[in-house]
Amino acid sequence: MHLFVIPRSLNVERITLALAYKGLPVELTLVDPRDRTRVREVSGQELVPVLVDDDGTVVFDSPVILEHLENRCPEPPLWPDDPARRAELDVFIDWFNRVWKRPPNLIADEMSKPAPDEGRIRSLGESMTASLDRFERLLHGRKHLFGDEFSAADCIAFPFLQYALGIDANDRHLFHQVLARWLSTDRHPRLADWIRRVDERPRAGDVRVHELASD
Ligand SMILES: N[C@@H](CCC(=O)N[C@@H](CS)C(=O)NCC(=O)O)C(=O)O
Missing domain, CATH: 3.40.30.10 (Glutaredoxin)
Structure with missing residues (x-):
């Protein structure tokens, strides 16, 4: 491959x-x-x-x-066997990509304008911060977003949510800075543990997006 x-x-x-x-x-x-x-x-x-x-x-x-x-390569699985649980995971993936990712993209677009609308940025940013409560609840009583096992939900969300724990000082990418600005684990201990847990996983080719700054 x-x-x-x-x-x-x-x-x-x-x-x-x-x-x-x-x-x-x-x-x-x-x-x-x-x-x-x-x-x-x-x-x-x-x-x-x-x-x-x-x-x-x-x-x-x-x-x-x-x-x-x-x-x-069905094993080890990224989706559950049960068709209803599979569909739920597909709904999560669709929500994350179409709904959750929209505010940070809109903020990055707004910040790239000659005269950014600060009120719009703040309101979009606050919606990102508020979304963290939902992830905290998804992690209630389980190790990963869709159960104890690692799944496609974790693959989809982790690269974005990891910025709640910090950003590498050399990472000047605007979109990543937007994530780091509006996400945090201050009131989200389960989210912080999940980020650390998933970050310990290997990546193919040893490619990591960044080394997280210590918090
Ligand atoms: N929906 C696509 C989006 C892919 C995407 O936006 N890729 C980015 C990198 S993360 C890219 O190639 N952006 C163009 C650029 O940076 O010039 C996916 O999920 O793979």
């Missing part, structure tokens, strides 16, 4: 966590974020991660790649 990545990509980290969990060997190609020619040639679009499987199948979009890995 072959994975196209760029440095510090959170969507890439979703996949390197899953590949390491399943013990699948992968070759990483580090792409220059300013030159997407190779990614476009391989996949017909510009975003990473892009996975090229051994039979030549090309898959992009991180949730779709996770599903592909699950079909290709």
Whole structure:
């Protein structure tokens, strides 16, 4: 298998966590974020991660790649067996990508304008901070977001939520700074433990988004 990545990509980290969990060997190609020619040639679009499987199948979009890995190598599982629980996990993934990720993206867009609307940034940021209560409750009485076992939910959310615990001093990426600014574990001890627990997991190719600053 072959994975196209760029440095510090959170969507890439979703996949390197899953590949390491399943013990699948992968070759990483580090792409220059300013030159997407190779990614476009391989996949017909510009975003990473892009996975090229051994039979030549090309898959992009991180949730779709996770599903592909699950079909290709069902053990250890990233989704539960029970169809209703599987559907619940799919709903979580959809919510995280379409709803939860929207405010930080909107804030980064707003901050990139010549005259950012500070009131809008604050209100979006406060909605991010408030969302942490929900993750704290998801972790009540269990080690991971969808149960005691590591699952696709943890792969999807961890790369983003890890910024609640800190940001590497060298990480100047605007989107990551937005996450670090509005997320925190001050009132969320279970979330803090979960971030530390998942962060101990290996990543394929040993690619980590950053080393977390100590808190
Ligand atoms: N829905 C896609 C989004 C992929 C995506 O946004 N990738 C980012 C890196 S995390 C990217 O390639 N952005 C273009 C850029 O940074 O120029 C997924 O989940 O894989």
